[in-house]
Amino acid sequence: MSQLFLCGPLCHRPLLDVILGSGAALLPAVAADREGVAVDAPGAFALRRRRGQAVEGAVLEGASAEAHARLAFYARALGLAPQRLRVGTAAGSVAALAYALRPAPDDRDPWQPALWLAGHAELARETAAEVMAEYGRLAPARLQARLGSIMVRAASRLRARTASAPHSLRRPPAEVEVVARRQPYAHFFAVEEYDLSFRRFDGSMSAVVTRAAFVSTDAVTVLPYDPQRDRVLLVEQWRAGPFARGDGNPWQLEAIAGRIDAGETPEETARREAEEEAGLTLGPLRRVAEYYPSPGAKTEFLYSYVAQADLPDGTGGVFGVADEAEDIRTHIVSLDQALALVESGEIANAPLALSLLWLARERERFRAPS
Structure with a gap:
């Protein structure tokens, strides 16, 4: 099984933890004669050959079959293609598999990690959370077909979390315990069902109830x-x-x-x-x-x-x-x-x-x- 070379957004630990689960061990690595390219999708990254340039990344140490499967699922959902290349590590040169968009457009600017981190990292992580929630349930091609809607819903959730929540008359935010979540329909819009319990006005928790919401966007x-x-x-x-x-x-x-x-x-x-x-x-x-x-x-x-x-x-x-x-x-x-x-x-x-x-x-x- 090939080594996995992670580069671009996939090196961002919070994003990687959503895709693989926490605790993945990373070994610094470099792909020579390659250049990272900025693209529109926040969780994606493109590679192109460029003599004299190098892409810094990491090799996923001891990657299990499950890690390979989860990363391949995410990659296919985002339209990333596998690329075989050699990367240099402290232990020497190794053959590795990288996921990136291909071919990389020649007119795109080089990828800048600081700009991506400031402007796209949170959206990439929130998008990945919805994508990986369907791992083992849906084919990645179905997710790729509605990736635009998934990203827009992710952006809506981020705005909701950062918006002010005044409560001069209504109660302050209180507990909501989610027992189960289902998404019986998803395309341009989605429907989500929850089995949940919420804090009542008398201070007790409600019985578990089922509620559904039509998920559109801001x-x-x-x-x-x-x-x-x-x-x-x-x-x-x-x-x-x-x-x-x-x-x-x-x-x-x-x-x-x-x-x-x-x-x-x-x-x-x-x-x-x-x-x-x-x-x-x-x-x-x-x-x-x-x-x-x-x-x-x-x-x-x-x-x-x-x-x-x-x-x-x-x-x-x-x-x-x-x-x-x-x-x-x-x-x-x-x-x-x-x-x-x-x-x-x-x-x-x-x-x-x-x-x-x-x-x-x-x-x-x-x-x-x-």
Whole structure:
């Protein structure tokens, strides 16, 4: 069985512990005439031949068959390919197997460990946790097919852990004991089931109960507003939720919206989605609220904004990303007309209604001379 040469992100002990379990023994090693290459995926790494360069890493000492299997599972899920090479160790040169993306693009920058550690290490570890939870249950090819969604969910969990959790009225955080976790469905979205017990208000622990959640990702909504013309831009598109409910008209009026991709901030997402869905460049963003739209059943967390924008006549049109089958029509209406659509029920979309009601309260501040 070949030695395993770990390089790039796989040398990061917290990530490696998720993949293999803690306690793996590492022996420093170097692959000559190779260069590490930066890639977009946080847990991945590319290798290319480069005379005179060297990649520092480590050989996994005494790697068991289980360690080989777990590392191969993770590698296949991330699209990493095995590469055979020779590496130098304190004991001499040995043949080894490395996992990396191949071929490495010539136009990519060299991999910089410090930049990766600061910007991608936590996301890589959180992604690996979901991937390795399926070890022995799912084929790695299935995980690779939905790796983008896995990374976006991982980024959502990281934001949730680092966000403030004020509790001036509600109770402080308390114990939740998870007995079992299942994921009966996972694709673009996922469903998770938990057998758990939680701390009750009387101080006792509840009986073990089963609860399920529809796992979607953090997302952004942004309502463009032209304070000079007192207009807003609305988008209209077909939606699966109303259709599945049996709604007679599943075309919804909404604010511009989209999920926050891994590595993006909510503000960056708002500006990207405005370009994609309305061909619009936004001015300053103002925060409306950050919230769970349906916490009893969904993990989705929304960041809602109103953004200053120039909305002259003729701004509307049909937009959307073609390879995502988006078919989005925009409407430019007065703020008063939009509020009337909330009253009539034609606007039945909670983030849009919330943003419009907030804007009605803040309208004069937007319109006041700066």
